[in-house]
Amino acid sequence: MQRGTAVADAGPADVMASRPAPHATRTARRRKPTSRGTLGLLLLALPGVIWFLVFAYGPMAGLVVAFKDFNVSDGIFGSPWNGLQNFAYFFSSGDAPRIVINTIFLNALFLAASLGAGLLLALMLNEIKGHFTRRFGQSIIFFPYFVSPIVISIILQAVLAGVGGRGGMVNNVLNVFDLPQVNWYTEPGAWPWILTIVKVWQLGGYTSVIFLAAITSIPEEVYEAAAIDGASRARMARSVTTPLLLPTLGILIVLGVGRIFFGDFATIYAIVGDNGTLFPTTDVIDTYVFRSLRTVGDFGTTAAIGLFQSVVGFVFVSVAVLVQRRVDKESSIL
Amino acid sequence: MSLIASGRTQTITDIEAETVLNDAPPKKTPSKTRVPGRTRFEPFTVVSYVCVSVFGLFCLIPLWMILAGSFTDESVLAANGYSFWPAPFSLAAYQLLFTGQSLINGYIASLFITVVGTALSLSCTASLAWVIARRLPRISRPLTIFAYIPMLFTGGLVPLYLLVTQVLNLSNSWFSVILPVMLAPFLIFVAVSFFRQLPEEILDSARIDGAGELRVFFQIVIPLSKPILAVLGLFYAVTYWNEWFMALLFISDPDKFPLQLILQNLISNVTNAATLPGASASQAAAPVYQLRFAMTVMTIAPILFAYPFAQRFFVKGLTLGATKG
Known part of the structure; x- marks a missing residue:
């Protein structure tokens, strides 16, 4: 959850994992190691296995806290049980619908915008002639992916807020056109769109690189045939490239939907922080969990929300994985 | 030796194939008058360049x-919050940053986390994969399956927090x-799919020569996998360099703050000049906004410098899957 771009991260690996591997070496690989060799290999795997046990499976076991009235002195397993009280507390607080709706709405918006921008950019980058020029363009639009959320937050303040709510680049531009100034950091309605623009800035180039890679694997003959039929470049992009990119797009959508229940904590928290005015539109499950952990310190309830998120998220991811398997079988043309 | 050489020739042929592919369109330019799809100045192409x-x-x-x-005088920044041209030019923020201890501490912390972290990540990833x-x-x-389940289900923040602070005492x-x-x-899994494409003959010939499993891994697999290790290492390194949430959760001693956390403190404590790096001497006159930009520059500088050399690895890592398909 700390990886803001996990949605997109999952993309290429699963695209790849779902492709059949070259069969040439598959049978030969079955060569059995000696028992001493097996021991060596087990030793090799050991550090990774320990890490998974402690940092991936340990916290899963620690989720029992969600059913407990946790206090530090008794520890995770010593604290008394309190059944479903933690869940009842969360669902009766009135925050639940808001943060669930925000999480899904914002993530859907981010997904649609970054995929749309990535697809368009890839189609357009594909028009750029010259290896060097295209590489150069690609490098520039890919760079924001490596900018940390905190830096994005600083940029955004300079663009939107300036100093103490007055000034800022956008307001100065509005000023030129005689439009009223907006105090952006007190306008919750604008923030889903501002965050979407940030996401496009951050992920547009990254997504386009994935699409562009898929474009390069389209055989040249298809375009030659289209050219003989008199298709313009625009027509080729629309009627040849785009349909051939649909499987890639489909997989990215499915994976994105699978991650829809996990908010992009880092970016949203770095930008919004503890600015309560913006919570109505920007508070997602992850930021809510983090804030209640910090301010209230109620481990039980917070863990309950986390468990709720994990379970619903698990359902989404599993469905996404199953759908992706099916989709991918049908689209094995690529 | 010959094994590695053969691996290298393969890469070179790959690159050649790629260049041939990429050179293909220019070669076809003579025929562009006949084939309408190849003309350079079609509307869509022009629109694409512009967009x-x-x-x-x-x-x-x-x-x-x-x-x-970061090079603009505080007076301009304090009025607008930004500037597009460093006029009046000022180095005040950098002078403050370099006289204080905070930046150096931040760099030490970030470098430690990035270097040690990447080394640990890379070795564990490669060996498990x-x-x-x-x-x-x-x-x-x-x-x-063991490594796949955590992609589907996570324990969430609270158990992790308790694990690190209560059980492991790593605060x-x-x-x-x-x-x-x-x-x-x-x-x-990226590493797994790369390893599975290594030519089995090379590994077998090493085994026939009497190499054990560990020796095959360290002396054949690792050298043959340098490209993928570079990709993975870079991805891990950027993650560590930009990692801020874990630091926010677990590190409260300002002397141990990594750069990202120092930056975040600059955002939240913008009015509290005393907490700014190096501001102790002249608290009243501290160029708050300029300092923020200068600190940001110092934070992204390493990525910015490494990017021109590293970006082809990133692109390669991303496209590894998509193009193989």
Whole structure:
């Protein structure tokens, strides 16, 4: 959850994992190691296995806290049980619908915008002639992916807020056109769109690189045939490239939907922080969990929300994985 | 030796194939008068150039704004909050940063987290991935599932927080930033799929020469896998360099703050000049906004410098899957 771009991260690996591997070496690989060799290999795997046990499976076991009235002195397993009280507390607080709706709405918006921008950019980058020029363009639009959320937050303040709510680049531009100034950091309605623009800035180039890679694997003959039929470049992009990119797009959508229940904590928290005015539109499950952990310190309830998120998220991811398997079988043309 | 050489020739032929592919369109230019699809100045092509350029500017302008702002005098920044040209030019923020201890501490922390973290991540990822890729009966398959489940289900924040602070007692240690994000299942599977494409003949010939499993891994697999290790290492390194959430959770001692956390403190404590790096001497006159930009520049500088050399690896890592299909 700390990886803001996990949605997109999952993309290429699963695209790849779902492709059949070259069969040439598959049978030969079955060569059995000696028992001493097996021991060596087990030793090799050991550090990774320990890490998974402690940092991936340990916290899963620690989720029992969600059913407990946790206090530090008794520890995770010593604290008394309190059944479903933690869940009842969360669902009766009135925050639940808001943060669930925000999480899904914002993530859907981010997904649609970054995929749309990535697809368009890839189609357009594909028009750029010259290896060097295209590489150069690609490098520039890919760079924001490596900018940390905190830096994005600083940029955004300079663009939107300036100093103490007055000034800022956008307001100065509005000023030129005689439009009223907006105090952006007190306008919750604008923030889903501002965050979407940030996401496009951050992920547009990254997504386009994935699409562009898929474009390069389209055989040249298809375009030659289209050219003989008199298709313009625009027509080729629309009627040849785009349909051939649909499987890639489909997989990215499915994976994105699978991650829809996990908010992009880092970016949203770095930008919004503890600015309560913006919570109505920007508070997602992850930021809510983090804030209640910090301010209230109620481990039980917070863990309950986390468990709720994990379970619903698990359902989404599993469905996404199953759908992706099916989709991918049908689209094995690529 | 010959093994490595053969691996290298393969890469070279790959690159040649790629260049041939990329050179193909220019070769066809003579025929462009006949084939309408190949003309250079079609409307869509022109629109594409314009749009990509505009998006490129959209990506670059914020970064330029920060760079220019970091050299602009506080008086301008305090009125507008930004600047596009460093006039009046001022080095005040950098002077403050370099006289204070904070920046150096931040760099030490970030470098430690990045270097140690990447080394740990890379070695664990590669070795676990190799055991999975090796397709051992009764071992590799369960390991795959073992590493896959955390991609589907996570314990969430609270148990992790309790684990690090109560069980492992890692608060205020840089390892509390490294360990929780040390392995990315996604990158393990990237490594697995690369390892499975290594030519089996080379590994077999080493085994026939009497090399044990560990020797095959360290002396054949690792050298042959340098490209993928570079990709994975870079992805891990960027993650560690930008990691801020774990530091926010677990590190409270300002002397141990990594750069990202110092930056975040600059945002939240913008009015509290005393907490600014190096501001102790002249608290009243501290150029708050300029300092913020200068600190940002110092934070992204390493990525910015490494990017021209590293970006082809990133692109390669991303496209590894998509193009193989």
